[in-house]
Amino acid sequence: MSRGPFVAALVGNPNAGKSALFNALTGARQKIANYPGVTVERKAGRLLLPSGEPVELVDLPGSYGFAATSPDEEVTRKVIMGEQAGQVQPDVLVIVLDASNLEQHLVFAQEVLELGRPTVVALNMVDLAARDGLTIDPAALAVELGVPVIETVAVRRKGLVELAAAIAVARDSAASEAAPVPRAHVTLPERRLLARQMAQGATLSETARHRIHARMDRLLLHPWAGPPVLFALLFVVFQAVFTWAAPFQDALDGLASALQDLVRSELPASLLRDLLTDGIIGGVGAVIVFLPQILILFFFILVMEATGYMARAAFLMDRLMAGVGLSGRSFIPLLSSFACAIPGIMATRSITDPKDRLTTILIAPLMTCSARLPVYAVIIAAFIPNTRVLPGVGLQGLVLFGLYVAGIVGAMVVALVLRRSVTKGAASGFIMELPKYQLPTVKDLALGLWQRAWVFLRRAGTMIFTVTVVLWLLLNFPRAEPGKSQVDASIAGHVANGLAVVMEPIGFNRDIALALIPSMAAREVAVSSLATSYAVDTNDEAVEGRALGDQLKHHWTLATALAFLAWFVFAPQCMSTIAVTRRETNGWKWPGFMLAYLFGLAYLFAGLTYWIAVACGLG
Ligand SMILES: Nc1nc2c(ncn2[C@@H]2O[C@H](COP(=O)(O)OP(=O)(O)OP(=O)(O)O)[C@@H](O)[C@H]2O)c(=O)[nH]1
Numbered sequence: 001m002s003r004g005p006f007v008a009a010l011v012g013n014p015n016a017g018k019s020a021l022f023n024a025l026t027g028a029r030q031k032i033a034n035y036p037g038v039t040v041e042r043k044a045g046r047l048l049l050p051s052g053e054p055v056e057l058v059d060l061p062g063s064y065g066f067a068a069t070s071p072d073e074e075v076t077r078k079v080i081m082g083e084q085a086g087q088v089q090p091d092v093l094v095i096v097l098d099a100s101n102l103e104q105h106l107v108f109a110q111e112v113l114e115l116g117r118p119t120v121v122a123l124n125m126v127d128l129a130a131r132d133g134l135t136i137d138p139a140a141l142a143v144e145l146g147v148p149v150i151e152t153v154a155v156r157r158k159g160l161v162e163l164a165a166a167i168a169v170a171r172d173s174a175a176s177e178a179a180p181v182p183r184a185h186v187t188l189p190e191r192r193l194l195a196r197q198m199a200q201g202a203t204l205s206e207t208a209r210h211r212i213h214a215r216m217d218r219l220l221l222h223p224w225a226g227p228p229v230l231f232a233l234l235f236v237v238f239q240a241v242f243t244w245a246a247p248f249q250d251a252l253d254g255l256a257s258a259l260q261d262l263v264r265s266e267l268p269a270s271l272l273r274d275l276l277t278d279g280i281i282g283g284v285g286a287v288i289v290f291l292p293q294i295l296i297l298f299f300f301i302l303v304m305e306a307t308g309y310m311a312r313a314a315f316l317m318d319r320l321m322a323g324v325g326l327s328g329r330s331f332i333p334l335l336s337s338f339a340c341a342i343p344g345i346m347a348t349r350s351i352t353d354p355k356d357r358l359t360t361i362l363i364a365p366l367m368t369c370s371a372r373l374p375v376y377a378v379i380i381a382a383f384i385p386n387t388r389v390l391p392g393v394g395l396q397g398l399v400l401f402g403l404y405v406a407g408i409v410g411a412m413v414v415a416l417v418l419r420r421s422v423t424k425g426a427a428s429g430f431i432m433e434l435p436k437y438q439l440p441t442v443k444d445l446a447l448g449l450w451q452r453a454w455v456f457l458r459r460a461g462t463m464i465f466t467v468t469v470v471l472w473l474l475l476n477f478p479r480a481e482p483g484k485s486q487v488d489a490s491i492a493g494h495v496a497n498g499l500a501v502v503m504e505p506i507g508f509n510r511d512i513a514l515a516l517i518p519s520m521a522a523r524e525v526a527v528s529s530l531a532t533s534y535a536v537d538t539n540d541e542a543v544e545g546r547a548l549g550d551q552l553k554h555h556w557t558l559a560t561a562l563a564f565l566a567w568f569v570f571a572p573q574c575m576s577t578i579a580v581t582r583r584e585t586n587g588w589k590w591p592g593f594m595l596a597y598l599f600g601l602a603y604l605f606a607g608l609t610y611w612i613a614v615a616c617g618l619g
């Protein structure tokens with residue numbers, strides 16, 4: 001019988017370390033192509049046996065079972081069964097197991113072993129198992145599985161020679177045996193039970209903590225159960241942002257009003273008094289009331305990071321991100337962008353693939369940064385009734401959650417489009433180690449929250465303060481004739497009236513146009529400039545005292561409010577984001593592209609929202 005070299009294939013669950021083993025075993029002797037007819041990568045390379053004889057080693061996509069339906073898993077099944085076009089059936093199967101996750105990995109391993117083909121098991125990641133206080137006896141496992149078991153640490157090149165030798169032995173037995181001897185078929189629940197028994201039987205020692213952590217991972221990283229848990233958690237976070245913050249916000253609001261009243265009663269009526277009350281206290285105060293909501297959001301983010309859950313979320317997201325041509329590597333930069341796009345864009349430096357990185361930079365502004373929270377919150381509080389949709393689920397929190405989701409979905413769609421057009425190229429792999437679960441320490445949490453509060457207050461005291469005062473000046477000069485609108489007469493009013501022509505089709509009035517320009521300096525200024533401009537234009541003392549929310553309800557329709565929210569989901573972020581994009585991409589091309597596509601999307605979606613809302617009778 002004459003044929004090509006012997007073929008061995010690496011099979012196992014996702015993240016068992018197959019590709020790491022493949023790279024370690026084949027080195028530079030690799031070929032990468034696509035399987036004919038499918039877009040799943042075919043990775044094959046040459047492994048030299050201890051005798052010097054070559055074996056073709058094939059790295060298969062990770063799989064949870066033969067019944068699975070994803071194109072990747074379908075290829076894995078077909079290759080093993082010898083049904084895949086362009087691929088000879090492997091003579092030897094190398095099952096790769098994650099020793100620190102043995103029970104879970106043994107489920108699919110049994111299904112592969114049922115085929116009765118010549119098989120070797122690589123018990124990989126024994127270093128991680130040892131770190132977690134877990135010792136596994138390879139000899140005992142070999143008895144239970146009925147095939148040789150070799151301990152490996154792919155990333156440290158440990159056990160590679162022994163594995164190659166075992167492959168050689170299995171290959172010799174394959175040559176001498178006439179046909180595979182299939183084992184009895186068992187059902188999935190039986191396989192799960194057996195997996196637990198075998199894992200327990202082969203485990204020499206295990207700490208109680210490891211047992212609990214392994215159980216948590218089994219749930220939180222589960223391909224079906226994991227994402228709903230993540231989603232539910234985020235949902236709770238956004239509900240909390242509204243419900244927990246309310247009393248603190250009321251207190252801050254009361255403080256600002258009291259301060260305004262104090263200034264009004266102490267100073268004689270003058271422009272200076274107006275600057276203090278309407279400009280500074282009104283404008284900056286309108287932003288500062290959102291401190292509690294920002295701190296609650298960060299409290300959750302910090303807890304998720306400190307406990308080790310965030311890395312697991314990245315791990316879960318890796319599969320979803322792969323769907324849009326990105327990897328889990330983009331998850332951390334994108335997550336940082338929920339605080340602010342600037343650190344997020346800077347964090348993309350850890351992404352090695354240039355096209356991955358560029359795509360991540362371009363979509364980072366679609367993640368809802370914390371500066372947008374005040375804008376969303378003020379509009380939602382004014383226009384969305386504070387009703388319960390379900391027990392414990394408020395409509396306001398739900399809308400906020402929806403806005404965040406809209407940003408994420410928008411980002412994923414944009415990534416998908418970009419990866420097929422401007423940043424076309426193959427997706428790169430994801431390498432990440434999961435940290436141990438830990439209880440967060442109160443000190444670290446307090447420190448993290450304090451830093452966040454400080455960043456926010458400093459912004460309010462410097463950038464937002466300056467922009468608010470400048471806007472107030474532009475709104476107050478030149479002075480209007482008595483009885484005429486001050487905003488219409490002012491410099492800012494003239495500019496806004498010009499811009500309003502463009503914005504009118506999407507339901508934006510002059511006040512909004514006025515707020516949009518300074519909000520390019522900092523998002524929160526949209527809130528303070530609305531507060532300032534309504535204060536400047538009211539002479540009636542009774543109306544002047546009204547909260548911003550009441551003013552908005554007075555001047556805007558629901559359709560306009562919804563369009564405004566949609567605008568803020570997509571509109572380009574502040575100037576600093578554009579500047580940092582220029583720096584990170586070395587030129588004006590990509591920041592220019594970013595501005596253009598984000599303005600385009602913002603206009604389109606604000607318009608769609610407005611027209612649909614008007615058509616539904618909300619105008
Ligand atoms: N500490 C440690 N890490 C490992 C070991 N083997 C692999 N890894 C790491 O585990 C992660 C997953 O490894 P991969 O080789 O990509 O896993 P895979 O089985 O090819 O995964 P899929 O292709 O998704 O099925 C990577 O971050 C590897 O660096 C090991 O023995 N020890």
Ligand SMILES: [Mg+2]
Nearest residue numbers: 018019061062
């Ligand atoms: Mg792989």
